[in-house]
Amino acid sequence: MENEPKIPINILITHGFLISMDAGLSIIQDGAIAIEGSRIAAIGTTSTLESQYQPQQIIDASGMFVMPGLINTHTHSGDILFRGLVEDLPLESWLEQLWVAENHFINAESVGWGARLAYIEMVRSGITTALDMFWFPYELAQAAKEVGFHLATGFVFFDSPIADGMLPKERYRLARQFLTQYACDELIIPAVQPHSVYTVSTENLKQASKLAQEFGTLFVTHASETLTEVRNCRRDYGCTPIQYLDRLGALTPRTVLAHCVHLDSDEFDLLSQRGVSVANCPVSNMKLASGIANVSQMLLSGVNVTLGTDGPVSGNDLNLWYTMRLAALVQKTVNHDASLMSTKQVVSMATREGAKALGISAKTGSLEVGKQADIILVQTGRAHSTPSFDPYSSIVYSLGREDVETVLINGRLVMYNRNLLTINETEVIEAVRQLGIQIAIYVSQPNQAEKSQTGIRRKE
Amino acid sequence: MENEPKIPINILITHGFLISMDAGLSIIQDGAIAIEGSRIAAIGTTSTLESQYQPQQIIDASGMFVMPGLINTHTHSGDILFRGLVEDLPLESWLEQLWVAENHFINAESVGWGARLAYIEMVRSGITTALDMFWFPYELAQAAKEVGFHLATGFVFFDSPIADGMLPKERYRLARQFLTQYACDELIIPAVQPHSVYTVSTENLKQASKLAQEFGTLFVTHASETLTEVRNCRRDYGCTPIQYLDRLGALTPRTVLAHCVHLDSDEFDLLSQRGVSVANCPVSNMKLASGIANVSQMLLSGVNVTLGTDGPVSGNDLNLWYTMRLAALVQKTVNHDASLMSTKQVVSMATREGAKALGISAKTGSLEVGKQADIILVQTGRAHSTPSFDPYSSIVYSLGREDVETVLINGRLVMYNRNLLTINETEVIEAVRQLGIQIAIYVSQPNQAEKSQTGIRRKE
Numbered sequence: 050m051e052n053e054p055k056i057p058i059n060i061l062i063t064h065g066f067l068i069s070m071d072a073g074l075s076i077i078q079d080g081a082i083a084i085e086g087s088r089i090a091a092i093g094t095t096s097t098l099e100s101q102y103q104p105q106q107i108i109d110a111s112g113m114f115v116m117p118g119l120i121n122t123h124t125h126s127g128d129i130l131f132r133g134l135v136e137d138l139p140l141e142s143w144l145e146q147l148w149v150a151e152n153h154f155i156n157a158e159s160v161g162w163g164a165r166l167a168y169i170e171m172v173r174s175g176i177t178t179a180l181d182m183f184w185f186p187y188e189l190a191q192a193a194k195e196v197g198f199h200l201a202t203g204f205v206f207f208d209s210p211i212a213d214g215m216l217p218k219e220r221y222r223l224a225r226q227f228l229t230q231y232a233c234d235e236l237i238i239p240a241v242q243p244h245s246v247y248t249v250s251t252e253n254l255k256q257a258s259k260l261a262q263e264f265g266t267l268f269v270t271h272a273s274e275t276l277t278e279v280r281n282c283r284r285d286y287g288c289t290p291i292q293y294l295d296r297l298g299a300l301t302p303r304t305v306l307a308h309c310v311h312l313d314s315d316e317f318d319l320l321s322q323r324g325v326s327v328a329n330c331p332v333s334n335m336k337l338a339s340g341i342a343n344v345s346q347m348l349l350s351g352v353n354v355t356l357g358t359d360g361p362v363s364g365n366d367l368n369l370w371y372t373m374r375l376a377a378l379v380q381k382t383v384n385h386d387a388s389l390m391s392t393k394q395v396v397s398m399a400t401r402e403g404a405k406a407l408g409i410s411a412k413t414g415s416l417e418v419g420k421q422a423d424i425i426l427v428q429t430g431r432a433h434s435t436p437s438f439d440p441y442s443s444i445v446y447s448l449g450r451e452d453v454e455t456v457l458i459n460g461r462l463v464m465y466n467r468n469l470l471t472i473n474e475t476e477v478i479e480a481v482r483q484l485g486i487q488i489a490i491y492v493s494q495p496n497q498a499e500k501s502q503t504g505i506r507r508k509e
Numbered sequence: 510m511e512n513e514p515k516i517p518i519n520i521l522i523t524h525g526f527l528i529s530m531d532a533g534l535s536i537i538q539d540g541a542i543a544i545e546g547s548r549i550a551a552i553g554t555t556s557t558l559e560s561q562y563q564p565q566q567i568i569d570a571s572g573m574f575v576m577p578g579l580i581n582t583h584t585h586s587g588d589i590l591f592r593g594l595v596e597d598l599p600l601e602s603w604l605e606q607l608w609v610a611e612n613h614f615i616n617a618e619s620v621g622w623g624a625r626l627a628y629i630e631m632v633r634s635g636i637t638t639a640l641d642m643f644w645f646p647y648e649l650a651q652a653a654k655e656v657g658f659h660l661a662t663g664f665v666f667f668d669s670p671i672a673d674g675m676l677p678k679e680r681y682r683l684a685r686q687f688l689t690q691y692a693c694d695e696l697i698i699p700a701v702q703p704h705s706v707y708t709v710s711t712e713n714l715k716q717a718s719k720l721a722q723e724f725g726t727l728f729v730t731h732a733s734e735t736l737t738e739v740r741n742c743r744r745d746y747g748c749t750p751i752q753y754l755d756r757l758g759a760l761t762p763r764t765v766l767a768h769c770v771h772l773d774s775d776e777f778d779l780l781s782q783r784g785v786s787v788a789n790c791p792v793s794n795m796k797l798a799s800g801i802a803n804v805s806q807m808l809l810s811g812v813n814v815t816l817g818t819d820g821p822v823s824g825n826d827l828n829l830w831y832t833m834r835l836a837a838l839v840q841k842t843v844n845h846d847a848s849l850m851s852t853k854q855v856v857s858m859a860t861r862e863g864a865k866a867l868g869i870s871a872k873t874g875s876l877e878v879g880k881q882a883d884i885i886l887v888q889t890g891r892a893h894s895t896p897s898f899d900p901y902s903s904i905v906y907s908l909g910r911e912d913v914e915t916v917l918i919n920g921r922l923v924m925y926n927r928n929l930l931t932i933n934e935t936e937v938i939e940a941v942r943q944l945g946i947q948i949a950i951y952v953s954q955p956n957q958a959e960k961s962q963t964g965i966r967r968k969e
Contacts, residue, residue, distance in 0.1 A: 132895075133902035137851045170892040335838035336906075338847040365906035366893050375835065378795035387798040391597045432630040433826050433910070435592075435938050436945025442593035446796075446825035450893070451911030478895050485896025 055103035059460065060084040063095045065110030065426065068440050070117050070400045070415040074393060076440070080115065084422040087235065087460035092418055108455060108465075110426050114440060114448075116396075117415050118177025118423040118456065119369045120403025123307040123328035123357025126167035126192075127160040127183040130484055132361040134492065143337070147362060150488050155212035160185040162480045164192035169474055170367045172198060173467070174450030177423040177458045179367075180305060180328070180357070180407060182242045182269060184213040186227055190237045197463045197471045199236055199423065201267060201407050203227050206243035206257045208250055217253055221260075228264045235459060238407060240267035245274075246282055246290045251297070258299040267303050267408060270294070273316075274308035275339045291316045300325050305406050307357060308333075309347070310340040317343075317350035326353040326406030329398075331375045333359030345380045345389045355403040370449045373399050377445055392441035422460040428452045515563035519920065520544040523555045525570030525886065528900050530577050530860045530875040534853060536900070540575065544882040547695065547920035552878055568915060568925075570886050574900060574908075576856075577875050578637025578883040578916065579829045580863025583767040583788035583817025586627035586652075587620040587643040590944055592821040594952065603797070607822060610948050615672035620645040622940045624652035629934055630827045632658060633927070634910030637883040637918045639827075640765060640788070640817070640867060642702045642729060644673040646687055650697045657923045657931045659696055659883065661727060661867050663687050666703035666717045668710055677713055681720075688724045695919060698867060700727035705734075706742055706750045711757070718759040727763050727868060730754070733776075734768035735799045751776045760785050765866050767817060768793075769807070770800040777803075777810035786813040786866030789858075791835045793819030805840045805849045815863040830909045833859050837905055852901035886915040 060083075067080030069092070081098035083091040091098055128151075135146040160183065171179055178199035181189055186202045193200035204224035210216050215223075224241060231237040241261040243249045249257070249270075261268035272290045273279050282290045291312060294300055302324030309320070309327045320327065329344050347354050356376060358367045376398070377390040404414025413423045427448060429437060434452065437443045456464040463471050520543075527540030529552070541558035543551040551558055588611075595606040620643065631639055638659035641649055646662045653660035664684035670676050675683075684701060691697040701721040703709040709717070709730075721728035732750045733739050742750045751772060754760055762784030769780070769787045780787065789804050807814050816836055818827045836858070837850040864874025873883045887908060889897060894912065897903045916924040923931050 130896065132897075133906060134898045136899065136902045136906075137848050143847065166892060166895065173892055332838065335842040336847065338841045338845050340845075341842060361907075365902070368893065368909075371831070371834075374831075375838070378792065378835075379839075381798045382795040382801060385798050385800075387603065387796065388597050430938065430942065432626060432633055432934065432938060433828065435626065435941050436590065436948070437592075438594045438945065438949055439596065442596045442825070446593060446596075447821075449828075449909065449911065451909065474892065478890065478892060481895050482890065485898065488896070489898055 056101060057103045058083045058085045058090055059104065060106045060108060060457070060462075061098060061102055061104035062108045062110050062115055062424065062426070063099065065113050065115030066429070066440065067092065067416060068114055068116040069417065070397065071417050082115065082416065082422070082424065084457070084460050087421055089416065089418050089420050089422050092416060108426070112428065112430050113454065114427040114429055114444070115416070116425055116427065117400045117413065118425050118458065119175050119399045120355065120407065120414065121171060121176045121179040121358050121367065121369055122305060122326070122355040122403050122406050123330050123359055124167070124179055124181050124367060125183045125360030125362070126181045126189060127155060127163040127185070128360035128362040129167045129170070130154060130159060130163045130481060130488065133365055134362070134488065146492070150492055151212055153491055154484065154488055155184055157185050157188050159484055161188040161192055162477060162484065164189045165196065165472065165477045166481045167361065167367060168193055168196040168198040168200070169469060169472065169477060172196060172456050172464050172469065173453065174368050174370060175425040175427065175453035175456060176367065176369055177425065177456060178403070178407065178409070178413060180240065180267070180269060182244070184211070190231065194236055195472055197236070197458050197461050199238065199413070199458060201238035201240050203240040203242050203266070206241070206249050206253055208248060208253060221256060224260060228260070228266055232264070238267065238409065239264070240269050242269045245271040245278070246293055247278055254299065255297050258297055261303060265303070267305055268299055268301065269305045270307070272306040272309055273311045274334070276311055279311045289316065291319060295319060295323065303408060308339070308342065310334055310342045312343070314346065314350070317347050317352055320347070321351035324353075326355055328355050328357040328406070329376055330357040330359040330364070331379050332372055333363035335379070337363055341379055341383050343383070344376065345384050348394070353402055353405055354398055355406045356399050368450050369399055373445050392439065392445045395445045396441050422457050424457045425453055426455040428454050516561060517563045518543045518545045518550055519564065520566045520568060520917070521558060521562055521564035522568045522570050522575055522884065522886070523559065525573050525575030526889070526900065527552065527876060528574055528576040529877065530857065531877050542575065542876065542882070542884065544917070544920050547881055549876065549878050549880050549882050552876060568886070572888065572890050573914060574887040574889055574904070575876070576885055576887065577860045577873065578885050578918065579635050579859045580815065580867065580874065581631060581636045581639040581818050581827065581829055582765060582786070582815040582863050582866050583790050583819055584627070584639055584641050584827060585643045585820030585822070586641045586649060587615060587623040587645070588820035588822040589627045589630070590614060590619060590623045590941060590948065593825055594822070594948065606952070610952055611672055613951060614944065614948055615644055617645045617648050619944055621648040621652055622937060622944065624649045625656065625932065625937045626941045627821065627827060628653055628656040628658040628660070629929060629932065629937060632656060632916050632924050632929065633913065634828050634830060635885040635887065635913035635916060636827065636829055637885065637916060638863070638867065638869070638873060640700065640727070640729060642704070644671070650691065654696055655932055657696070657918050657921050659698065659873070659918060661698035661700050663700040663702050663726070666701070666709050666713055668708060668713060681716065684720060688720070688726055692724070698727065698869065699724070700729050702729045705731040705738070706753055707738055714759065715757050718757055721763060725763070727765055728759055728761065729765045730767070732766040732769055733771045734794070736771055739771045749776065751779060755779060755783065763868060768799070768802065770794055770802045772803070774806065774810070777807050777812055780807070781811035784813075786815055788815050788817035788866070789836055790817040790819040790824070791839050792832055793823040795839070797823055801839055801843050803843070804836065805844050808854070813862055813865055814858055815866045816859050828910050829859055833905050852899065852905045855905045856901050882917050882920040884917045885913055888912045888914050
């Protein structure tokens, strides 16, 4: 054996504490991962893999957790331009102020800058894949490719010509084109994204569902986020948003529903039967006082629950570490049971369950041979993470975005020792900062209220 | 003017965005702070102060917020040794497991190491003052002095000879000695700390209250943390813990009550009338499923509400940034009102209201001439904090512990560009890591359950 030639590979990660998140939640101490091209070629102990492989590059993960990249199943990247613009207002006034700014500033170019910054922020916090609902998906896909980030996205179905100025027909035509173009992309996962039951007509929702079926892609929408939404749906359609979507045939294993705050137990069972995934977004739901989804009950009913940050306007950052911890805390609280939401469960939601929701379990969500090398290295042993008795506890309750040192996506080093390697971060931050200055000037103008009155409104 | 000699000072902080947290919440762009000895000598624009002062050292705060250090009004530093040891258990089993380890490992030396690490972690996250309830307060005070950290602490009143092996009489004697010794210390704020109404007898609570009165010091205790506590207090004393403490004369403007989760509106009014401060600890209350304190109602009743991380066992870290955001999110949620807990209110709770609770408003909690130079410099303009439309929104919702670059306490540079200057951080982390290894081995022994049965128990 000793004289056998070593196998050449691109990258060997060595001496890490491997948290695989595979089905058996295997852990390897002093572990190594061999990466060839975009894939994981081998996983084992450092000594074994060092004896077998000849890497071009060695990444020393001493003192670090090596784990699958996190998966953010709900966000609106372009909203990053308005991060923190409107605070402490009830939903209606909040939306009004936000839309004034959105209607004026959202265009293909500004969305491109916003998306770049959002994907940079996500990479920095260890997210390697996101499901993103925003206008100008071609620009989103372009930004994701620049950063080297896995992005699930596609055209938003919306009855009014909002920020992108398009009518539903035009968006439908482009949605088909987008689905075709990105059908086999190594980074982009195409999706059909009707905004919600209250902003898209029955006919257009059916069309979206059919389109997702035709292309075998994700069907993504907001559902039962607020009590008002549920009430209005009952008034307009005689049933809840979940029942209504089911009637339209829109609930399938390719469906991702964001929020699902106001559901009853029959609806949990229905989602479970249909194989639907739910993107739980506790930060946003709490900040906008929408309510708290009963994730623990959903899990008991067998629903695949995943985690989302929501957009940086309602959640303010794209930090799935904050979300993991909050998701656990809030479920223990509302169910009066400290034993709920085990740390393993929470980390699963942010990794392997997220991959399942996006239909990419075979490709990512865990460290396994043959899967994409979507891997993050997380520094342990700092003041805030010492001592550590259990890796999952550390991940959920004491580590944070700042501990993510190195990120590989599809086998490519996107961040190394906290330096972004694929994109000029300074340029992106400066571009968004400048847009922010313009936005601040615009919203401070005295005729802002008038603009709001004459501006295009969403149906909500 | 131009030829007047400049005034020599120790430190001039320049070019910062000053968030003073003074009564008028003044802000100075391109601001500067002159520091002489332990005090703030002047505050103004950079150009003005540069023309007036001749500093030994200039700290350039370009691109940073300059704000008062955060104040953590409830923690148990020594519990850091057991961070994450026990997760996802209901309170009773959780305590049982924790106490097995505590009874075996808590001693003067281990507490010293734990306290050092806790104060390092707090400095790293921008906390400059903490109220700490733990065994071996002399060791806590010593650790705080090594780090250069403001610490409010004192002997814990507790009827059983817990971790420190002392009987109440002995603790009382030492408590007096501690209060005398630290009456005029520049870093230590002495306190009288009976653990709770369920672990301290009426007689000993009265004695504690009298002692605090005699020395004019803080009276600190846990109160109404769980429903069980309130129920048992009603059973044993015919009233709630708040009413009971009031009967004993223990509710005064020098009283800090941790938690106060299960209070009714009459009790809010009582706390307000008595001038009592409440340390709200949402992370711990949620993790242990104790419940959610109605902070919004307390504030409406005029209670001084402050923020605490609680110990690193129930909260897992000492991160007041997480707590600020969570305190806001959870109040909006439980009260179904997104307008509650304005960002300014939350930052006040973590700074000036905290100082008020500890009776040190005249000395710290805001950036004002004559106050102690307890100042933190917080980096802005990173990927996760761009753009920024409002500094308070950034502080509560997008900045984090990792953005704290530089910390001054009492005019002394304790952390500069994230390097600890007062203590050997590596040595402290290593000492606690080694203790952690021993703890892990100990609790994994098969006779652990038996030890638990024979160990000393708290009354809870």
